[in-house]
Amino acid sequence: MCTHKENDAASKMGEIDLRDRLAHVYNDQISEYQHLVEVASAIKKLDPIRDEIILDIGCGTGRITYKLLESGCKIVGLDFSGESLRVCKSRCDELNHRRDDFCLIRGDACNLPLKNDFFDKCISSEVLEHVPSKIERLKMILEIHRVLKPRGRLLLTTYNHSLRKIMGKKKETAENAPLYAYRYNYFELKKLISHVFKGEVKIVGILNLRHWVPKTFLGKFKNQFVAVDVFIEKTPFSYLLAHLLSVECAKPIMLENK
Numbered sequence: 729m730c731t732h733k734e735n736d737a738a739s740k741m742g743e744i745d746l747r748d749r750l751a752h753v754y755n756d757q758i759s760e761y762q763h764l765v766e767v768a769s770a771i772k773k774l775d776p777i778r779d780e781i782i783l784d785i786g787c788g789t790g791r792i793t794y795k796l797l798e799s800g801c802k803i804v805g806l807d808f809s810g811e812s813l814r815v816c817k818s819r820c821d822e823l824n825h826r827r828d829d830f831c832l833i834r835g836d837a838c839n840l841p842l843k844n845d846f847f848d849k850c851i852s853s854e855v856l857e858h859v860p861s862k863i864e865r866l867k868m869i870l871e872i873h874r875v876l877k878p879r880g881r882l883l884l885t886t887y888n889h890s891l892r893k894i895m896g897k898k899k900e901t902a903e904n905a906p907l908y909a910y911r912y913n914y915f916e917l918k919k920l921i922s923h924v925f926k927g928e929v930k931i932v933g934i935l936n937l938r939h940w941v942p943k944t945f946l947g948k949f950k951n952q953f954v955a956v957d958v959f960i961e962k963t964p965f966s967y968l969l970a971h972l973l974s975v976e977c978a979k980p981i982m983l984e985n986k
């Protein structure tokens with residue numbers, strides 16, 4: 729019988745293999761609309777500033793990384809799929825981003841090969857849900873907290889379970905699924921993040937109307953629908969129907985004991 733640790737390691741190896749194989753088609757699988765909504769939301773909330781050092785955990789093939797680089801910030805992109813990082817690097821080169829402005833590292837989000845208190849900001853888009861156990865997910869959040877500077881900000885998105893629960897769908901993928909995924913609900917995610925980041929934790933839902941509106945309409949009126957999506961995020965119960973939960977928080981400053 730396998731231990732939990734062995735199961736987690738096997739699940740991660742399975743994901744690395746799949747991500748490596750799909751790296752060259754990953755960007756094509758994301759619809760233009762989904763990309764617009766998610767990237768617009770990420771950039772607006774993270775508000776990257778020239779020369780800030782930002783960690784993009786689970787950067788994958790880099791659709792958020794390239795966009796952040798446009799602001800003049802420095803990016804460290806980390807992913808455990810070497811092939812995804814290769815795609816990310818060649819895209820950054822094609823877009824003429826300066827080599828000095830980004831650094832891509834192959835590593836595990838739950839055991840970051842990075843210094844304490846180093847990053848101004850951290851973004852992690854749709855990664856937490858693929859980390860295969862509760863303990864490993866807690867490790868990932870602890871690691872993010874460790875590498876952020878005091879006052880450093882985290883923006884993290886992850887799959888939401890609320891609507892899927894109403895539809896009778898499970899929180900966790902079946903054991904033999906090719907890719908592991910765990911869906912949080914608002915309160916559970918808030919508890920996890922608040923346990924590590926002690927200050928204010930803000931969570932909103934990103935609805936992504938692609939799940940609700942026929943493709944032909946989305947194509948024709950995409951800018952208008954993106955604006956509606958962005959507006960829905962500001963409404964109090966956005967998380968109930970949302971596809972993604974989006975967390976914003978900051979690492980508190982430790983006050984010395986007098």
Ligand SMILES: C[S@@+](CC[C@H](N)C(=O)[O-])C[C@H]1O[C@@H](n2cnc3c(N)ncnc32)[C@H](O)[C@@H]1O
Nearest residue numbers: 747786787788807808809836837853854855858
């Ligand atoms: C759904 S993709 C998201 C990629 C990118 N953040 C985006 O929004 O397009 C999830 C990414 O997380 C990476 N990943 C999952 N678990 C990881 C872990 N434990 N350590 C490092 N990368 C991980 C995968 O290799 C994959 O590239």
